[in-house]
Amino acid sequence: MNYDIIIIGAGPGGIFAAYELMCQKPRLKVAVFEAGHTLENRRCPIDGDKIKTCIGCKSCSIMSGFGGAGAFSDGKYNITNDFGGTLYEYVGKKTALELMHYVDQINMRFGGEGCKLYTTAGTRFKTLCIQNDLHLLDASVRHLGTDINYVVLENLYARLKDQVDFFFDTPVETVKIVAGGYAVKCKTGTYSCEKCIVSVGRSGSKWMEEVCRDLNIPTRSNRVDIGVRVELPAEVFAHLTDELYESKIVYRTEKYGDMVRTFCMNPKGAVVNENTNGIITVNGHSYEDPAKQTENTNFALLVAKHFSEPFKDSNGYGESIAKLSNMLGGGVIVQRFGDLIRGRRSTPGRIQDSFITPTLNATPGDLSLVLPKRILDGIIEMIYALDKVAPGTANDDTLLYGVEVKFYNMEVQVNEKLETCYPGLYIIGDGSGITHSLSHASASGVHVARDIEKQEGR
Numbered sequence: 001m002n003y004d005i006i007i008i009g010a011g012p013g014g015i016f017a018a019y020e021l022m023c024q025k026p027r028l029k030v031a032v033f034e035a036g037h038t039l040e041n042r043r044c045p046i047d048g049d050k051i052k053t054c055i056g057c058k059s060c061s062i063m064s065g066f067g068g069a070g071a072f073s074d075g076k077y078n079i080t081n082d083f084g085g086t087l088y089e090y091v092g093k094k095t096a097l098e099l100m101h102y103v104d105q106i107n108m109r110f111g112g113e114g115c116k117l118y119t120t121a122g123t124r125f126k127t128l129c130i131q132n133d134l135h136l137l138d139a140s141v142r143h144l145g146t147d148i149n150y151v152v153l154e155n156l157y158a159r160l161k162d163q164v165d166f167f168f169d170t171p172v173e174t175v176k177i178v179a180g181g182y183a184v185k186c187k188t189g190t191y192s193c194e195k196c197i198v199s200v201g202r203s204g205s206k207w208m209e210e211v212c213r214d215l216n217i218p219t220r221s222n223r224v225d226i227g228v229r230v231e232l233p234a235e236v237f238a239h240l241t242d243e244l245y246e247s248k249i250v251y252r253t254e255k256y257g258d259m260v261r262t263f264c265m266n267p268k269g270a271v272v273n274e275n276t277n278g279i280i281t282v283n284g285h286s287y288e289d290p291a292k293q294t295e296n297t298n299f300a301l302l303v304a305k306h307f308s309e310p311f312k313d314s315n316g317y318g319e320s321i322a323k324l325s326n327m328l329g330g331g332v333i334v335q336r337f338g339d340l341i342r343g344r345r346s347t348p349g350r351i352q353d354s355f356i357t358p359t360l361n362a363t364p365g366d367l368s369l370v371l372p373k374r375i376l377d378g379i380i381e382m383i384y385a386l387d388k389v390a391p392g393t394a395n396d397d398t399l400l401y402g403v404e405v406k407f408y409n410m411e412v413q414v415n416e417k418l419e420t421c422y423p424g425l426y427i428i429g430d431g432s433g434i435t436h437s438l439s440h441a442s443a444s445g446v447h448v449a450r451d452i453e454k455q456e457g458r
């Protein structure tokens with residue numbers, strides 16, 4: 001065998017698996033294969049000015065490379081079982097939280113010290129929300145911010161690189177079962193290992209499907225979340241964000257009984273483009289450094305769409321809607337809330353005259369031509385509901401960027417060790433469909449490393 005363990009993917013799941021193995025079992029030979037670039041070589045050419053749309057880089061620097069999809073994220077590590085994944089269903093609620101706290105400690109040790117840990121415990125907003133038919137989910141959130149998140153990743157890599165073999169710009173093509181382990185094939189050759197940890201995240205979802213098909217590993221999928229990113233003056237949500245930083249608020253619509261929720265809140269942040277398989281969607285982030293902060297807060301409003309048989313391609317559905325916005329707007333569309341409810345498109349003039357300065361250079365347009373009525377109705381209902389706890393949310397000038405899509409990977413069948421039906425073949429992180437967040441994905445990496453440590457200790 002070339003290696004004891006091969007890890008596929010250097011996102012949070014892969015990094016934390018490698019880190020834990022390196023610390024606890026330094027004699028193990030570990031390699032990490034990553035489709036994307038090293039951290040310092042990751043750069044998205046879209047600047048919203050000269051290059052506005054995706055030019056289809058061979059490796060997307062937003063989604064791939066050391067740090068994975070989370071490298072340029074807002075670095076919000078939510079320590080909770082209420083959202084961010086269903087890791088607790090596999091490892092138990094107590095263990096899941098313990099793993100997330102452990103990840104948090106490592107982040108603190110590698111540069112995150114001093115970043116605030118916000119919590120919903122004992123907050124008066126819970127009552128305020130319930131009184132207005134809104135539900136605030138429980139969580140503690142460590143906000144590293146895009147800048148500190150990057151520093152933590154730099155430090156982790158510096159610590160790992162001498163003990164772990166990293167292969168960057170090396171997408172794995174196949175994983176095959178061989179006597180005593182696994183053979184991992186890439187362009188440069190085939191490498192064997194006793195155990196293989198697959199952590200390919202959202203960008204590796206299609207590849208993951210192929211691997212599961214080839215190896216007959218059962219999977220299931222039926223969900224996609226679709227919505228918009230809301231941007232408004234930071235003062236509107238300041239009472240919530242100052243205390244909680246991120247508030248995950250859920251609302252059940254009166255009209256259809258659909259669940260709408262706030263997602264990825266970025267106080268004083270910026271709205272950004274996101275590229276998923278060449279389709280431009282919207283996202284947001286914020287910086288810990290006050291010099292880089294803006295006057296606006298942004299967050300997503302997402303409607304969860306679950307499909308039932310015979311339809312299986314929930315991600316395809318989300319992609320089609322996102323493609324429609326790209327077709328009309330050449331990328332992301334922005335619309336004032338006032339224009340949306342008056343049934344008219346936003347124009348450059350109307351955006352210019354508005355009291356909010358957009359942080360993303362998007363195309364003024366009409367989101368009602370893109371989003372299905374049911375989804376749009378849900379978003380409008382939620383905006384009016386939020387206006388009761390954060391007056392000003394339903395202001396005419398509130399900006400809505402679309403579309404934001406949260407794709408879910410198909411869920412791979414694994415046991416409580418996150419091991420497939422093949423001993424020593426683990427599937428973790430967002431690529432497993434079990435996690436959807438930095439802390440859950442990282443925790444899943446530690447969990448698997450600990451299982452391997454236990455076996456090695458025997």
Ligand SMILES: Cc1cc2nc3c(=O)[nH]c(=O)nc-3n(C[C@H](O)[C@H](O)[C@H](O)COP(=O)(O)OP(=O)(O)OC[C@H]3O[C@@H](n4cnc5c(N)ncnc54)[C@H](O)[C@@H]3O)c2cc1C
Pocket residue numbers: 008009010011012013014033034035036062063064065066067068069070071072073074075076077078084170171172173199200201202203204207264274283284428429430431435436437438439441442
């Ligand atoms: C813009 C943005 C902002 C976000 N903000 C937050 C946030 O604030 N808080 C939060 O909790 N979550 C956030 N997320 C989600 C979070 O980044 C993911 O949940 C997390 O990164 C998942 O970790 P992972 O290791 O499972 O996968 P990923 O981070 O996706 O890493 C997987 C890695 O595997 C590599 N890979 C894929 N296929 C192959 C292959 N065949 N061979 C080799 N390598 C391969 C990819 O290149 C990638 O680097 C954000 C995501 C984005 C895109």
